[in-house]
Amino acid sequence: MKLPHRWTAQPGSLTLTHGYRHFELLGEQGKGAERAARLMAVLDPQCRLLVPLRQLRDQGLWQPGWQSLSRPAAMQIIPAIDLLDGHCVRLHQGDYDQVTRFNDDPVAQALDWQRQGAQRLHLVDLDGAKTGQPINDQAVKAITAALSIPVQLGGGVRSAERAEELLACGLDRVILGTVAIEQPELVKELATRHPGKVVVGIDAKDGLVATRGWIETSTVKATDLAQSFEGCGVAAIISTDIATDGTLAGPNLDALRAMAEASSIPVIASGGIGTLEDILSLLSIAPLGVEGVIVGRALYDGTVDLAEALQAIGPERLQDALTSPTGSITG
Ligand code: AMZ
Secondary structure (H helix, E strand, O other), X not given: OOOOOEEEOOHHHOOOOOOOOEEEXXXXXXXXHHHHHHHHOOEXXXXXXXXXXXXXXXXXXXXXXXXXXXXXXXXXXEEEEEEEOOEEEEEEOOEEEEEEEEEOOHHHHHHHHHHOOOOOEEEXXXXXXXXXXXXXXXXXXXXXXXXXXXXXXXXXXXXXXXXXXXXXXXXXXXXEOHHHHHOHHHXXXXXXXXXXXXXXXXXXXXXXXXXXXXXXEEEEEHHHHHHHOOOOOOOEEEEEEOOOOOOOOOOOHHHHHHHHHHOOOOEEXXXXXXXHHHHHHHHHHHHHOEEXXXXXXXXHXXXXXXXXXXXXXXXXXXXXXXXXXXXXXXX
């Protein structure tokens, strides 16, 4: 019997888990099979606990301190390249009329961030997001071929054929935004066919989901959309707060906390990072399942140094956050 390590506590158990929602259990040497059988009896198919943690504790199946001690997940810092007509740009709050052009050589830019230690690259085809057409494919494919780190792409991925074409070209993950709201079944099918490869991009304006280059806003709550993909194999949710995107004003921690609480799918924070302190502030919600952060303008402007940030957010720092929760985690 293969027992997963990752667990999600029921909301009612949060006081018992000191606010931890997502955590890992360690086996006890020599008692793996017996423990697994007892644990399987209190889990649903998505590995959610069906009973309060108190009951597990009373049965000797869980105790504070078991969580994530062997394999702390790292908070990934993911540099972003937004492509508009083949150039590296940043928009202010996603507004196509407020463009800053930073580099005309996207491959050189991508290689530079890989050289500085990035473990993953986030690409956005802004023309694709607006028009649904793959306008920046030449740059996307050249970057994917040049880099050795995994590359993910969002913007204009609106069909299974397009998603699969990109994965076949070597993209590690495809990000689906507009179709997540317009054709959720497509996302679920793709996530089932390509485990670990499908990410949902949820871009929110005042908590409501925006689509098509953020030109349209829906009446769907971002947290409801996140919840609707629970248990269907989506690798992560990229949660973007449009009001802070491209502003360097700091992340919207409340919105991110709500997104992390809405489902057990890992959340990648996007929008508003301006300083190293902004990145470190996310550690307070890392135990809720926030596993990465996308950084764009701050890297181009030099207000965040990628190598320094990667160093600062190393596993030891994260371990501190996981083992010493603060009041802000439990809210
Ligand atoms: O900045 C924008 N206006 C913008 C942007 N960065 N509009 C869309 N996007 C990104 C989303 C997501 O990664 O954050 O494009 C992707 C979604 O594209 P689509 O085509 O699936 O809705």
